[in-house]
Amino acid sequence: MKVIIAIAVLAVISVIALFTMSSNSVLTINPEVKTVGVTTPVTVKISNPHGVRRIGAYIEQGGARLSLTEVKTPAHRFFWRRHQAPQTLTFDAGKNKAPNLKEGDARIVVEADADDLAGHTDTTSLAVKVILAPPRVAPDDAQHYINQGGMELAVMTPGGSWSEAGVKVGQYTFRSFPLPGRPGQRFAMFAYPWDLADNLTPLVFARNLAGAEATAQFWFRLFPKKFRTRDFPIDDALISKLVNQIDPGGTLAPGPDMLSRFLKINGEMRRKNNQQLADLRFKTEEKILWNGPFLHWGKEESLFADVRNYMYQGKKVDQQVHLGFDLSDTANAPVHVANDGRVVWAADLGIYGNCVVVDHGYALQSIYGHMNRIDVKVGDMVKKNQSLGVAGATGLAGGVHVHFSMQIDGVQVNPREWWDEHWIHDRILSKLDPTLASAPKAESPVTSQPRAKAHGRRRK
Ligand SMILES: [Zn+2]
Structure with a gap:
């Protein structure tokens, strides 16, 4: 009888020991996510010396919890491992994964269960804004004669849900600023950078906070340059x-x-x-x-x-x-x-x-x-x-x-x-203030081309 009691006590002590030696997980969402759109990647790092046997990611909105992903691994309850390396998990938190998501406030929640006997569940969560309305952008109707390695100016009208607008040329992007005197319109001075091929199409763009992007083409002609x-x-x-x-x-x-x-x-x-x-x-x-x-x-x-x-x-x-x-x-x-x-x-x-x-x-x-x-x-x-x-x-x-x-x-x-005073007038000032463009020849290729050719000659 004494032996049985001793074994029972030992078993209870062991289980208590196993529980008290169980560990917690530390979850970190990095980089920080503030907005969620149609598709938004979220990366979470999970550290637990015993590892984790389950990771669940959810988005909560209006009292509903929508599952985004769940990752399970076989459990180690008694013979758990120690010194497990932290792991990272990237999942999509967008409307693609949670079709019931609506515009407005929401919360991303990530849970992890420790891979030991106690299996503590630890959680991190993050308030986000759901932005589903797409951005729009309309270009100007001006002519843009651009020297390779030089500059131009484009006006754009962003609309829809947008937070950022400008001009893109290849991998380069150029900011826009409010166009003085014309509410709703913006302008960007942009380069056609010297190190880009001469066959790219500059675009105006607008992006929303969730990363969705709209682009539009505008009229342009590039004068390729040979650099010495x-x-x-x-x-x-x-x-x-x-x-x-x-x-x-x-x-x-x-x-x-x-x-x-x-x-x-x-x-x-x-x-x-x-x-x-x-x-x-x-x-x-x-x-x-x-x-x-x-x-x-x-x-x-x-x-x-x-x-x-x-x-x-x-x-x-x-x-x-x-x-x-x-x-x-x-x-x-x-x-x-x-x-x-x-x-x-x-x-x-x-x-x-x-x-x-x-x-x-x-x-x-x-x-x-x-x-x-x-x-x-x-x-x-x-x-x-x-x-x-x-x-x-x-x-x-x-x-x-x-x-x-x-x-x-x-x-x-x-x-x-x-x-070049003429270049400044034709390419920059007349676009900022259309009243300056009243002389139609300022925008015609007849006056722009010879100047561009002259640049080319001087380079040889
Ligand atoms: Zn130098």
Whole structure:
């Protein structure tokens, strides 16, 4: 009898021990989901040292619980495992999976049962908005003549359920802003970026918060451009001068071999610096700060999107694309800002040396590199022709020159268009204010084409 009692007590203690040693699951929905549409992926991470034997995902709305997915695995109740790795599960929370879902508030719930004797159920949940109405977008009916590597402006009218609208060209997207004086309409200045094939169709788009997208075509004609390829000879003297200028301490591009240090600066650092420039697009004002054509000074030594083959001891060791104009005849001369705007960068920027970036409004910005001295600071309002500082050869510059470039919404474009008063009138201002387009020839191909051809000739 005593033995039986002892065994029973032991069994009870064991079960209690098994229960108390059972564990809980930690569930995390990441990335965060705020809206659910027709189809919306949700990813949840589940951590439990014993693993889980069931995961259930639901969406709750108006007191009803709709099942989205359930994953079950064979249970380990007594001989459970330990040190199980966390797992992730991605499921669709959209109307495709839950056909009764309606527009409005809802809650995503995910449950997990621990894979041990106690099998604790743990839950995470998230409030979401269900958005099922699709976005719509209508394009303008203007003509858009676009130079490859250059810019244009399109007006669009988004409708339906939308939160974001603009222009898409290939993988690039360009934001839109409210069109002054015309409620309901928006406009986007956009590039046909230099690195895209010449057979893509730019589109206006509108997206809703749930990620559904509407697009529409507008009238356009692209003028393809041939970008120059040039050999750029580098020798040991130039390499060590440039490397020591940018990275004297050897911290950014370390190593005993000067050529590989140079290649690291010319490749990795160039990409990083171009990304830093692109990220300045959010530092913009929603109004036109510029006035008239942009200033064009200096002698053109190197053109926008020149392809440079870096030649070392007769061999090609690197190829990079030069995004901007190198303007010389500027030794110790003031660097004049090309138009009115606000300074959004005034500091060292790697290969660009001492660099100033000026915002001209609506995500249009101009860039001035390799300066010897900067005389402005971030936040300063500057007037066309005002001096930003003194030209120099800082950064990746063999001699004194100003590296000048422009960007729209973070994509660098050929600044030549902004030196041309007629282009500005025809392609930008007349679309912002149709009363300026009253002269019909401004929109005709007869006046636009010869100018575009002239650009092509100068590039050869
Ligand atoms: Zn340059």
